[in-house]
Amino acid sequence: MSGLLYNLVLHSVAAPALAVYYLPRIVFGGKYRRSLWGKLGCLPADFPAVPLRRPRLWFHAVSVGEVVALGPLVQAMRELVPAASIVVSTGTETGQDKAHQIIPDVDGRLYLPLDFPAFVNRVVERIEPDLFVLMETELWPNLIRCLKIRGAAIALANGRISDRSFPRYRSLRRFFSSTLDRIDLFLMSSELDADRIREMGAAESKILVTGNTKFDAALGDLPLDDERRMREVLGIPTHVPTLVAGSTHPGEHEVMLAAFNALKREFPDLVLVLVPRHVEKTPQIVAHMQALGMEPPFLRSALDQGETRNGRPVVIVDKTGELFRIYSVATLVYVGGSLVPRGGQNILEPAAWGKPVLFGPSMEDFRDAREMLLRSGAGFEVRNESELVAKAADILRDEDSARRLGEKGRTELMKHRGSAARNAQMLADLVRQMRISRTL
Secondary structure, three states: OHHHHHHHHHHHHHHHHHHHHHHHHHHHHOOOOOOHHHHOOOOOOOOOOOOOOOOEEEEEEOOHHHHHHHHHHHHHHHHHOOOOEEEEEEOOHHHHHHHHHHOOOOOEEEEOOOOOHHHHHHHHHHHOOOEEEEEOOOOOHHHHHHHHHOOOEEEEEEEOOOOOOHHHHHHOHHHHHHHHHOOOEEEEOOHHHHHHHHHHOOOHHHEEEOOOHHHHHHOOOOOOOHHHHHHHHHOOOOOOOEEEEEEEOOOOHHHHHHHHHHHHOOOOOOEEEEEEOOHHHHHHHHHHHHHOOOOOOEEHHHHHHOOOOOOOOEEEOOOOOOHHHHHHHOOEEEEOOOOOOOOOOOOHHHHHOOOOEEEOOOOHHHHHHHHHHHHHOOEEEOOOHHHHHHHHHHHHHOHHHHHHHHHHHHHHHHOOOOHHHHHHHHHHHHHHHHHHHHHO
């Protein structure tokens, strides 16, 4: 009955709403054009035409953050199941770009189709996976039902139930019960996440706590030469104090610019590198700087036209895919999505470079990373602009101490490695069990 109700709502309510949302953005803004056909159940032209080898492993990661967590897991699975065909899907175009960058050794790539039976059935029948792995938490009833009918094992890896989504999932427990029953294994990031998936209705026997693969991702092979290259690109010498504000959202851009102006009074050489979460917000940031009477910023994209920073104190990075490397030039880092109620962004990446990290109180999506950095003394929670200015000033006054604090965070981060290997071992065992049961 829940499946019938779900599809009734999907076709009568969700379909028109999706059309209203997507069509103007596709026609007038050019967004989603690359992913449109994939969302309608069409495989890309470069998807293998011949049947994939067995076993077939299909991993799904929604966007950039989940793709980053998936990278070390795919690598670990390659080592444990070297004969497998591996397929990776994403829900966003930025996620697909990131997957091409950090997970190059795969047999096929696609966009996850919208959860309409006609779309998901077409893709599942073509891939016929032996194992389907969802990163973090995405529960698509039609997709999961179709996979189970076709005999696939299904697992949730790096499982996380955010503070925002948990009340909704819990209130719909009866609706999602059949979907959770079809999932064979829940590999959860923390005990709290395990408790939440249990409360949502997952069977106790299927739940394991295996940690967060983002710790492994952050401590992958650091491209140590990147600091030198990024300093050359941005024109920032090693002796120049630099505040990098990464993945900032509206409401934070303004705070960072005001904080920067306040800090400049004591630290006149300070450089701000502002990396908005959505690069299309760049014009609004530039307009706000103009309203404040600030010197025009240097835009990262201007490098393509041969421009240089030429001493301008603010850099706005209006290109995607460079944030991790940009953290390498920082004296200190503020990570966005946290002074506004967005749940935070990945604070492990600057910690991996040994940088002291500032963040706001909204860190629900990175609870374990937050606790680790606070515990090590390399992370600092600030609740508003004045606290941000005060803490940043403390750090900038003693850069040697800042380096020591950052190294403490990196050392603590090293202790959390190994989640990818644990997840991969559980998934490899599940593949073996599934293949044995198919032969009986």
